[in-house]
Amino acid sequence: MGVVKEKSLQERVEHLLPAVTKPGRYVGGELNQVVKPWDDVQTHVALVFPDIYDLGQANLGIAILYDLLNQRVDVAAERAFAPWVDMETAMRNADIPLFSLENKRPLADFEIIGVSLPYETLYTNFLNILDLSKIPLHSKDREIQHPLVIAGGQAVFNPEPVAPFVDAFAIGEGEEVTLDIVDAHQDWVESGGSRQELLLRLAQIPGVYVPALVKVDYHPDGKIKTVEPADARVKLPVVKRILAKLPPPLSRFLVPNVEVVHERVSIEIMRGCTRGCRFCHAGMVNRPIRERSVIEVMQALTAGLDQTGYEEVGLLSLSSSDHSEIIPLIEGLRELLTQRQVDISLPSLRIESFSDELMDELQSLSPGGGFTIAPEAGTERMRNIINKPLRDAELMDTVRSVFAHGWKSIKLYFMIGHPQETLSDVEAIAELCKRVLQEGRQIAGGRVRVHAGVSTFIPKPHTPFQWAAFDDLSAIDAKLTLLKDALRGSKIKMTWNDPRASLLEAWLSRGDRRIAPVIERAWRKGARFDAWSDQFRLEHWESAFAECGLDPDFYSFRERDLDEVLPWDHINVGVRKSFLQEDYRMSLSGTVRPDCREQCYACGILAAFSGLRRAQPGGGWKCP
Known part of the structure; x- marks a missing residue:
């Protein structure tokens, strides 16, 4: 009788694919994929985005690290994404572990x-991925044979809610620190040390936070008392990593097998922001501002189009119109548009940066398309409080210019639930939208469209509003109802996010280590894909808090004391806490702090990285 050959993991996966949606998510083999023979490299790194392929494959951070790691002959980087619910069920039924796309x-x-971890609502997916991979959820339960679990991204500037599940966090920009982690791991393997010795090695790397080596004590009222190293060799605070000069942008992109959210060559033209919006987490934690030159951007775009066949390019930044060479850059894009017939994608632009010349150039890129503006609030008073100073007259001048230059559609982004917001401020949002529509019809006729996008304010770590409270849910519901009623029949489209999803994000982004059991409990109850409206179940989280004996209001609706130890205080983003406190006090009186390109306010970023700037001058820093 012949011996039955055991099926390979790839064969077992292929057996599942006919029964699941978008099987192309799970096969790999894309153009520009890198596959290295498994036994030919020393270190294998799985780059994981804890959401479906359709979102993760378009993530620029994953793409950059994939390219960077695979440039090393001793490293193989492969990708893995969260399976959709039907594929997860099929994998669990067939006892198939989560796998990489390249070598399966x-x-x-x-x-x-x-x-x-770019946003907090991925936390349950992260736990699900560990479980699907048959890796212990808790760092303390992993042994020497288990993989080292590293987490990075925007959400980990407050790493505490997921601290028990992560061996080490890479805080800040990942291009250099990722390679340092690989080197430290290789040295540890050669030394034959224990897993504890590996964690100690990692803790010596600038920008790496190892939560198992840090202890947290609490006051009786639940506030944090101290955050201290558990080992004398560990130093706090952990200072984020940044690059003195942005490296050459990625030009070798993978071309996906199935439709993804962004099918384009994406280039980050600048990193950081100087505007100082008090609600903006990214604007604070990504300082200082550094730019790429027009030549570098155009060369990368051209190379990317050559290597992918894409028909769209996207310029990424927090404030593209603030780029010091924005006009030459748009001129270069117009030439590329003429040569390649590609579409150009720009993020929303700041009104403060607009000029007639910029309008003329922008119109040449997207004639007749849509235009996006983010006033964030409906009144000048409210915009001063959030430090987005913009006069109504200035806003309407820009609107008139937009329509006069040929655009037929404007999308306006607003946020409700700001500190000190009144119903009058919310009513002003509807009135402002109506004024914009009226101006558009007078200039461009009846085909003009206005779209109002409304989100809910979340007081984020490392911002001046980190001490503020999340607005009461009933108050947010009342404000949304007010806006819907005011805009009904106006021909203005209004979309909004679920305030309860924002409440979950507030819990997770403002939490401490005691939130971790809540995350695990919610996951065990079935929480998955919390960022997806059709999968989000707030009741899982409410019952998880109750079962863990934690009051969720402590993390959301409570205003923090200015002298309180915050869960993320031991993570240094370069912006001083005293600066944020001063800015918060200024918000209470509606005092504006102008763009720091006009004047340095000693936020701390230059002092924190003065040595790096001296060692590597000419990095395109745009601080005074």
Whole structure:
């Protein structure tokens, strides 16, 4: 009788694909994929985005690290994404572990797993990925044979809510620190040390935070008393990593097998922001501002189009119109548009940066398309409080210019629930939208469209509003109802996010380590894909808080004391806490702090990285 050959993991996965949606998510083999023979490299790194392929494959951070790691002959970087609910069920029924797309290897076979956490509502997906990979959820339960679990991304500037699940966090910009982590791991393997010795090695790397080596004590009222190293060799605070000069942008992009959210060559033209909006987490934690030159951007775009066949390019930044060479850059894009017939995608632009010349150039890129503006609030008073100073007259001048230059559609972004907001401020949002529509019809006729996008304010870590409270849910519902009633029949489209999803984000972004059992409990109850409206179940979280004996209001609706130890205080983003406190006090009186390109306010970023700037001058820093 012949011996029955055991099926490979790839064969077992292929058996599942006919029964699941978008099987192309799970096969790999894309153009520009890098596949290295498994036994030819020393270190295998799984780069994980804890959402479906359609979103993760378009993530620029994952793409950059994939390219960077695979440039090393001793490293193989492969990708893995969260399976959709039907594929997860099929995998669990067939006892198939989560696998990489390139070599179809179980994630447990990798030496390092790098997880991207750009937003907090991915936390339950992260736990699900560990479980699907048959890797212990808790760092303390992993042994020497288990992969090292690293997490990075915007959400980990407050790493505490997921601290028990992560071996080490890469805080800040990942291009250099990722390679440092690989080097430290390789040295540890050669030394034959224990897993505890590996964690100590990692803690010596600038920008790496190892939560198991840090202890937290609490006051009886639940506030944090101290955050201290558990080992004398560990130093706090952990200072984020930044690059003195942005490296050459990525030009070798993978071309996906299935439709993804952004199918384009994406280039980050600048990093950081100087505007100082008090609600903006990204604007604070990504300082200082550094730019790429027009030549570098255009060369990368051209190379990217050559290597992918894409028909769209996207310029990424927090404030593209603030780029010091924005006009020459748009001129270059117009030439590229003429040569390649590609579409150009720009993020929303700041009104403060607009000029007639810029309008003329922008119109040449997208004639007749849509235009996006983010006033964020309906009144000048409210915009002063949030430090987005914009006079109504200035806003309407821009609107008139937009329509006069040929645009037929404007999208306006607003936020409700700001500190000190009144119903009058909310009513002003509807009135402002109506004024914009009226101006548009007078200039461009009846085909003009106005779209109001409304989100809910979340007081984020490392911002001047980190001490503020999340607005009461009933108050937010009342404000949304007011806006809907005011805009009904006006021909203005209004969209809004679910305030309860924002409440979850507030819990997770403002939490401490005691939130971790809540996350695990919610996941065990079935919480998955919390960022997806059709999957989000607030009741899982409410019952998880109750079962863990934690009051969720402590993390959301409570205003923080200015002298309180915050869960993220031991993470240094370069902006001084005293600066944020001063800015918060200024918000209470509606005092504006102008763009810091006009004047340096000693936020701390230059002092924090003065040595780096001296060692590597000419990095395109745009601080005074």
